[in-house]
Amino acid sequence: MPASPVISLENVSFRYPGTAEDTLRNVTLQIAEGDFAAVVGGNGSAKTTLCKTFNGLVPHYWSGEFSGVAEVCGIDTYTSSVAQLSSQVGYVYQDFANQLVRPTVRDEIAFAPVNFGHVDHAERTREALEMLRITDLSERFVWQLSGGQAHLTALASVLALRPRVVVVDEPVAELDPARAQEIYQRLEVLNEQFGLTIVTIEHHAEFIARFAKSVVLMADGAPVWHLPVQDAVNRSHELAEHGIPAPQIVQAAHRLGLADAPRTVPEAARALRAHAPVAATASGTASGAVAGTRSGAGPRPSLEQFTRPAAEQASAPLPVVARATAVQHGYRTVHGRLHNVLDELDVDLRRGDRVALVGGNGSGKTTLLKLLAGILVPRSGDVEVSGTNTRKKSAGQLADHVAYLWQQPQQMFLKESIRSDIALFPRERGVPGWEAIVDDTLSQVRLDDFADRDGRSLSGGQQRRATLAIGLAMRPDVLLLDEPTASLDIASRDAVVRMLDQLSGTIACSVVATHDMTLVSEWANRVLVMEGGRVASDLSPHELFDQPDLLTRANLVPPQITQLGMSLGMTPPPLDVREFVDRFDGLKLQHADLHPASADLHPASSAEMRAYGTQDA
Amino acid sequence: MARKTRDVISVEWIKLELMRAAYATRGGTFSRMDPRMVLLWYAVMAIVPWFTHNLTVLAGLFLLNAVAVILARVGPLLLFLFVFGIGMEAIYILAAAWLFGGDLGTLYALSELTLKLGAISMASMAAFVSLDPEKLSDALLALRAPALLAFAVSYGYRMLPILVEEFNTVFDNYRLRSAPPRRAGFLGVNHLYRWVRMAILSFYPIFLNTALSVRTTVEALETRGLTYATVDDRGRRIRLGYLKVRPLDILVLTVSILLVVAVFVTGQLWPIFRTDLLG
Numbered sequence: 001m002p003a004s005p006v007i008s009l010e011n012v013s014f015r016y017p018g019t020a021e022d023t024l025r026n027v028t029l030q031i032a033e034g035d036f037a038a039v040v041g042g043n044g045s046a047k048t049t050l051c052k053t054f055n056g057l058v059p060h061y062w063s064g065e066f067s068g069v070a071e072v073c074g075i076d077t078y079t080s081s082v083a084q085l086s087s088q089v090g091y092v093y094q095d096f097a098n099q100l101v102r103p104t105v106r107d108e109i110a111f112a113p114v115n116f117g118h119v120d121h122a123e124r125t126r127e128a129l130e131m132l133r134i135t136d137l138s139e140r141f142v143w144q145l146s147g148g149q150a151h152l153t154a155l156a157s158v159l160a161l162r163p164r165v166v167v168v169d170e171p172v173a174e175l176d177p178a179r180a181q182e183i184y185q186r187l188e189v190l191n192e193q194f195g196l197t198i199v200t201i202e203h204h205a206e207f208i209a210r211f212a213k214s215v216v217l218m219a220d221g222a223p224v225w226h227l228p229v230q231d232a233v234n235r236s237h238e239l240a241e242h243g244i245p246a247p248q249i250v251q252a253a254h255r256l257g258l259a260d261a262p263r264t265v266p267e268a269a270r271a272l273r274a275h276a277p278v279a280a281t282a283s284g285t286a287s288g289a290v291a292g293t294r295s296g297a298g299p300r301p302s303l304e305q306f307t308r309p310a311a312e313q314a315s316a317p318l319p320v321v322a323r324a325t326a327v328q329h330g331y332r333t334v335h336g337r338l339h340n341v342l343d344e345l346d347v348d349l350r351r352g353d354r355v356a357l358v359g360g361n362g363s364g365k366t367t368l369l370k371l372l373a374g375i376l377v378p379r380s381g382d383v384e385v386s387g388t389n390t391r392k393k394s395a396g397q398l399a400d401h402v403a404y405l406w407q408q409p410q411q412m413f414l415k416e417s418i419r420s421d422i423a424l425f426p427r428e429r430g431v432p433g434w435e436a437i438v439d440d441t442l443s444q445v446r447l448d449d450f451a452d453r454d455g456r457s458l459s460g461g462q463q464r465r466a467t468l469a470i471g472l473a474m475r476p477d478v479l480l481l482d483e484p485t486a487s488l489d490i491a492s493r494d495a496v497v498r499m500l501d502q503l504s505g506t507i508a509c510s511v512v513a514t515h516d517m518t519l520v521s522e523w524a525n526r527v528l529v530m531e532g533g534r535v536a537s538d539l540s541p542h543e544l545f546d547q548p549d550l551l552t553r554a555n556l557v558p559p560q561i562t563q564l565g566m567s568l569g570m571t572p573p574p575l576d577v578r579e580f581v582d583r584f585d586g587l588k589l590q591h592a593d594l595h596p597a598s599a600d601l602h603p604a605s606s607a608e609m610r611a612y613g614t615q616d617a
Numbered sequence: 618m619a620r621k622t623r624d625v626i627s628v629e630w631i632k633l634e635l636m637r638a639a640y641a642t643r644g645g646t647f648s649r650m651d652p653r654m655v656l657l658w659y660a661v662m663a664i665v666p667w668f669t670h671n672l673t674v675l676a677g678l679f680l681l682n683a684v685a686v687i688l689a690r691v692g693p694l695l696l697f698l699f700v701f702g703i704g705m706e707a708i709y710i711l712a713a714a715w716l717f718g719g720d721l722g723t724l725y726a727l728s729e730l731t732l733k734l735g736a737i738s739m740a741s742m743a744a745f746v747s748l749d750p751e752k753l754s755d756a757l758l759a760l761r762a763p764a765l766l767a768f769a770v771s772y773g774y775r776m777l778p779i780l781v782e783e784f785n786t787v788f789d790n791y792r793l794r795s796a797p798p799r800r801a802g803f804l805g806v807n808h809l810y811r812w813v814r815m816a817i818l819s820f821y822p823i824f825l826n827t828a829l830s831v832r833t834t835v836e837a838l839e840t841r842g843l844t845y846a847t848v849d850d851r852g853r854r855i856r857l858g859y860l861k862v863r864p865l866d867i868l869v870l871t872v873s874i875l876l877v878v879a880v881f882v883t884g885q886l887w888p889i890f891r892t893d894l895l896g
Contacts, residue, residue, distance in 0.1 A: 334633055
């Protein structure tokens with residue numbers, strides 16, 4: 001690691017005006033030039049305030065009590081200005097969409113260089129576009145961009161000032177995992193090829209382990225430690241205490257007794273292959289099943305065993321609660337063309353279904369949900385919900401049967417408190433005993449203590465739970481959720497998944513449009529893959545992850561543990577850590593350590609694994 | 618009545634029309650001109666009608682501006698609003714004149730005003746449909762308007778689609794979660810009341826959401842040199858470097874001024890004043 005620090009803080013403390021306590025307390029921290037540092041820590045640990053000292057927003061924009069010395073690129077931030085420091089430090093916000101202020105991408109990127117009077121602004125703009133390989137977006141309007149594209153645009157707009165340091169605040173928060181991974185890969189390129197120092201604020205240990213070079217753990221306004229990434233990942237218990245649960249592969253490695261925490265899936269696969277003989281013999285004797293498979297035919301659990309629960313399969317199909325028949329829908333673009341989104345789509349949703357609707361951006365997930373909710377009616381074809389054709393009733397009347405929860409929680413907060421928001425539907429419709437319904441729902445989502453707060457003032461996880469409560473109080477047959485786990489940290493995410501889990505009693509059928517494959521694997525019992533305006537596949541989560549080409553086509557990234565299972569040749573791949581650990585002992589991996597080349601991301605099928613076995617024999 | 622998806626007279630359509638108007642996607646003569654010249658043209662067309670009471674001249678100016686509207690390819694929504702506005706005003710004039718015991722004199726006086734306002738409205742439509750917000754903002758900057766005003770114009774337009782989208786979402790929320798009226802009432806007046814009420818209530822969440830998100834915007838603007846540019850003039854010169862008066866600008870301005878003069882001359886030759894009409 002290069003020695004010269006590009007950021008150096010000494011005994012820096014900062015107190016926001018009007019607050020009683022210091023937000024930053026005696027921070028001493030050095031970040032080396034060329035580092036890729038992840039700043040982690042629980043809510044309120046002052047991660048963001050720390051990063052805002054780097055570009056002088058603290059103390060110049062947020063004028064509070066500042067003490068200590070902060071030097072960035074050799075400039076003392078206290079005697080400098082935000083304008084001067086901005087050319088050294090670029091800052092990409094968590095809510096990056098709000099940082100875009102110009103109509104087109106090119107304008108947006110040229111904005112800062114033009115303001116600072118750089119004559120070579122066009123050159124800088126072109127350079128920034130090329131560094132992130134988004135030149136083809138340059139003439140787009142910013143309001144047409146997808147989340148990932150908007151993030152890259154925000155990043156390019158700070159790169160155009162040719163900074164030496166780029167701070168990125170929680171890139172994963174508002175992006176789906178595939179998109180977030182892409183952002184990290186670009187950041188990695190900036191770091192390695194262009195030598196930029198990258199600082200990210202991050203909750204997701206998965207990304208930290210894979211991309212960061214060093215980790216700063218913040219707690220109560222000061223760094224607890226700043227360590228190289230491997231040392232940091234090895235302290236997964238400490239990280240978990242500060243609200244950063246260990247990645248799935250680290251959890252699995254720990255349970256299987258690996259000493260060093262693996263940082264990537266291939267690394268985990270390699271380590272486990274090397275480790276396997278011990279694990280296999282240790283438990284192999286205990287479970288007699290393994291002995292029988294030593295002959296060379298690897299254990300292959302049947303796929304059926306992992307599909308729908310046996311009880312469900314045996315009985316007759318359950319009644320249909322919602323149905324779409326030959327649905328065709330599209331919208332007009334600003335240039336007047338009709339853009340088709342759904343094309344002759346047919347689908348039946350039955351009682352007891354927990355449907356995950358997956359597919360790339362623009363594959364029509366949200367449109368299908370809005371059609372099911374009756375917010376839209378199809379251009380042709382029919383949608384029926386609880387036996388009613390959505391053309392026959394207004395959206396307001398259909399809301400008695402179906403509830404749709406928007407992706408952005410704050411758009412659902414219409415009233416001054418979440419209690420009134422939850423009460424809006426049952427009270428206006430005169431549902432008998434609506435007060436009790438509201439109270440029950442509030443305690444069901446554990447928000448009793450926040451009932452009188454405005455939804456906007458809650459944390460991300462609480463906001464999501466509040467919208468869930470709004471949906472529940474509508475007592476629908478069908479609950480439709482658009483990306484319910486997006487932009488949540490892992491603890492809040494798990495809470496939402498648990499709550500969805502408990503719904504099955506009250507709601508006949510829930511449909512979730514999502515990119516979150518962990519949600520798919522942990523919650524869903526049916527997956528609809530949208531592609532080309534239709535339902536391309538209708539299968540169980542196990543079946544989904546057993547089809548790598550389908551995953552690639554639909555731009556889905558399986559959970560880490562599933563990836564690990566795939567690369568170790570488990571078919572069907574495991575869906576959670578426990579399943580992985582249980583099945584790992586039964587796997588026949590003894591020979592694999594002689595073939596480290598096979599330990600890559602491409603899922604080696606069990607057939608290949610068996611082939612290796614026979615060669616070696 | 619069965620519901621179906623409509624391409625016109627829907628919220629979606631209004632949103633698209635606003636965008637089309639704002640970003641001059643339909644093209645048109647004025648959109649190819651230097652924005653400063655468009656503003657100059659607009660200044661001429663908007664001021665001239667105030668200098669006369671001659672109905673011949675006003676009618677001529679009205680026609681001129683109608684041609685400008687066609688050349689600028691103004692979209693159906695704005696045209697409809699304009700015609701609707703003029704129509705409602707005509708009705709209102711008639712009603713006012715009748716109710717307050719006015720005679721033909723009042724009627725003529727009020728229609729003179731309508732003719733003036735109509736001409737000016739059309740000039741405004743033609744000019745502002747052709748100026749996308751960037752051009753307008755640059756033209757203002759070039760004419761030494763305060764930098765923050767110029768920025769606000771372009772930023773306001775950039776927020777427009779987002780605000781309409783947000784309005785749409787919040788409105789949908791009300792639509793789903795509030796109760797539809799049990800009886801439609803006379804001519805569906807209960808539905809109308811509900812819709813108006815929802816539209817008004819929808820602004821409350823939007824204000825709060827916008828207030829929250831703007832905090833980031835303001836901070837980001839600081840880091841990207843917006844205030845720096847108000848002190849340092851180099852940015853302004855770079856931004857305005859592309860503005861150039863071309864033959865088309867001169868042509869359009871000259872022709873317009875000549876036509877205005879011609880209209881005034883015609884007005885001198887065959888003047889009609891409202892006193893004449895009362896004869």
